Amino acid sequence: MILSDKNRAAFSLIEVNMALLVVTIGLAALLGLFPVGLRESSLASADTTEAIFATRVLNAIQANASDIKTWSEWTSDAALLRNIEIDGEAVKAEGTQLLENYGGVEGSVIRYQLSIGDIESTSGRDDAGAVVNVGSTGGRVxxxxxxxxxxxxxxxxxxTVYYTEFRYRSY
Known part of the structure; x- marks a missing residue:
């Protein structure tokens, strides 16, 4: 059988099907990445929300610590937590706390566990790089x-644990 020039220039049915198969496999692989991307985006958003909340609380505690003028206030956790509210609820340093509808978003939840304490002693490094005990902080840190x-x-x-330290200075 002799094929005309017109028939030779066209694609065969097998070639078209193979091209469609390759395109379909590529699209299936590409579409399979969307759920992974959505999950990673959701996790990144959650990490950002948690970091912003923690930074907000720790910065407020730092601000309160910088305003303390007396030793009795310094040793009181209540003075460090004074006037710190998030979404109308006072921040507490006892157990695990739950904030519902965080940031005004329906169904959004934040759970946190805040600890405040004294650093009894500090350590540093000498000129050779060896760790040395500097001594008691006397409750000042x-x-x-x-x-x-x-x-x-x-x-x-x-x-993740978010952490800060602050030092008492008498005026």
Whole structure:
């Protein structure tokens, strides 16, 4: 059988099907990435929300610590937490706290665990780089640490710890 020039210039049915198969496999692989991208975007958004919340609380504690003028206030956790409210609720340093509808977003949840304490002694490094005990701080150095989760049911001890220290200065 002799093929005309017109028939030779066209694609065969097999060639068209193979091209469609290659395109379909490529699209299936590409579309499979969308759920992964959405999940990673959601996790990044949650991490950002948690970091902003923690930074907001720790910055407010730092601000309160800088205003303290007396030793009795310094040793009181209440003075460090004075006037710190988020979404109309006072920040507390006892147990795990839950904020519903965080940021005015329906269904958004923030759980946090805030700890405030004293650093009993400090250490440093000498000129050779060896760790040396500098000595007791006398209660002049305190810390605040917070764990934050945007999930109502997760184990909060698995979340990132945000931490700050502050030093008492008499005026």
């Amino acid at each position: 305190r810390y605040a640490s917070i764990r934050v989760s945007d999930n109502r049911h997760s184990k909060i001890s698995n979340n």
